[in-house]
Amino acid sequence: MVGVTCHASIDLGYEAAEAGADYVAFGAFFPSATKEKPAGQADLGILRQWSGTITVPLRRDRRHHARELRRAGRGGRRLPRRGRRGVVASRGAGRRGQGVQRRDRGARGALMARAVLFDVGGPIDTELRYEAAIDGDIRAALAAHGVAVDDDAAYRAAERQAVECFAPNAYQAIIWTLTGGDIATAASVGDAVGERVRRYDFFDLRPDIAPLIRDLHARGIKLGLAANQPARIEQRLAAAGLADCFAHREVSGTNGLRKPDPRVFQVAAAALGTAPGDCIMVGDRIDNDIAPARALGMRTIRFVAGRHAQQRPRSWLEVPEATIDDVAGLARALAAMQG
Numbered sequence: 001m002v003g004v005t006c007h008a009s010i011d012l013g014y015e016a017a018e019a020g021a022d023y024v025a026f027g028a029f030f031p032s033a034t035k036e037k038p039a040g041q042a043d044l045g046i047l048r049q050w051s052g053t054i055t056v057p058l059r060r061d062r063r064h065h066a067r068e069l070r071r072a073g074r075g076g077r078r079l080p081r082r083g084r085r086g087v088v089a090s091r092g093a094g095r096r097g098q099g100v101q102r103r104d105r106g107a108r109g110a111l112m113a114r115a116v117l118f119d120v121g122g123p124i125d126t127e128l129r130y131e132a133a134i135d136g137d138i139r140a141a142l143a144a145h146g147v148a149v150d151d152d153a154a155y156r157a158a159e160r161q162a163v164e165c166f167a168p169n170a171y172q173a174i175i176w177t178l179t180g181g182d183i184a185t186a187a188s189v190g191d192a193v194g195e196r197v198r199r200y201d202f203f204d205l206r207p208d209i210a211p212l213i214r215d216l217h218a219r220g221i222k223l224g225l226a227a228n229q230p231a232r233i234e235q236r237l238a239a240a241g242l243a244d245c246f247a248h249r250e251v252s253g254t255n256g257l258r259k260p261d262p263r264v265f266q267v268a269a270a271a272l273g274t275a276p277g278d279c280i281m282v283g284d285r286i287d288n289d290i291a292p293a294r295a296l297g298m299r300t301i302r303f304v305a306g307r308h309a310q311q312r313p314r315s316w317l318e319v320p321e322a323t324i325d326d327v328a329g330l331a332r333a334l335a336a337m338q339g
Contacts, residue, residue: 113299113338114278115222117268119259120229120251122284123303123330124209125236129202131307134171134193141192142178145185149178163310166287170307203236208327210242216334217245222272224248226265226281228258228288248272259288265296280337282330286311291318301333 005025006012013024121127139149149155155178162173172190179186217223223246227233231253237243248271252258257267269276277297283289285308290300300320313319322333 115272115274117226119283120227126204141189224268228252260292
């Protein structure tokens with residue numbers, strides 16, 4: 001049996017779980033009268049995060065810690081969990097000889113995904129008309145406010161800056177840059193563009209994505225949406241014959257949750273009856289899709305497309321398991337992750 005001390009670091013815990021540790025220990029959570037104060041005392045927030053994502057048990061053989069954790073309402077029970085790249089089997093038998101728990105595995109021993117979550121813009125909807133329309137409306141609104149953008153290079157430079165700085169709303173960032181940081185003008189332009197965007201009704205189904213989604217559904221893979229989209233997107237998917245393929249169709253326009261809020265992914269996984277670690281997330285943005293999904297233990301596939309194609313990971317924790325740029329590549333990546 002292999003145990004790993006992780007020195008109050010959740011990231012070290014994830015790495016230990018991925019490497020096959022039987023249990024992990026984060027060190028002291030409470031002051032001790034018998035030992036020197038640790039350099040980095042663990043916070044109870046680690047337990048809450050661990051219990052939501054990992055199955056490898058925490059070390060609980062120190063009576064003082066166990067007593068204090070029971071007082072905190074979290075001691076004395078096995079913490080459910082999943083590894084960063086899928087569910088990691090809990091090998092520890094525990095004090096009462098609990099049996100080994102393992103997830104479904106393919107013939108080669110690879111962890112098998114039970115569900116796939118899709119972003120809409122990028123993987124499903126190319127958004128070509130949407131993006132062209134909003135660029136035109138931004139330019140028109142700027143011109144109406146006396147801000148001329150005659151040089152296309154200036155507009156593209158503002159767009160590039162918005163993407164590279166991971167602006168939550170790239171359109172607002174573009175407007176901010178092109179108005180020279182004038183608050184009143186930028187806000188007025190933003191309001192004008194927002195009013196026009198609310199009237200958009202574009203949906204450009206990506207070629208070949210529909211057969212792939214239908215095939216996944218036919219093979220019993222649970223499918224769900226994890227998207228910042230208006231409520232009417234369900235009607236667009238229904239018109240494309242895809243709505244019934246998704247068991248979870250809630251989006252930001254229906255439940256009020258917007259990525260990168262991790263609850264978007266947690267709600268989707270729960271609705272599909274799976275743990276986040278049993279899910280694959282397919283999305284085009286590192287900040288909205290890859291980073292939050294990975295933090296919850298999901299495997300991730302980045303579909304490089306559209307305005308955010310130039311995003312680059314800010315650290316190794318944001319690197320997806322697969323990066324693709326077409327539906328054929330997505331099919332191969334999904335097949336590889338499903339064992």
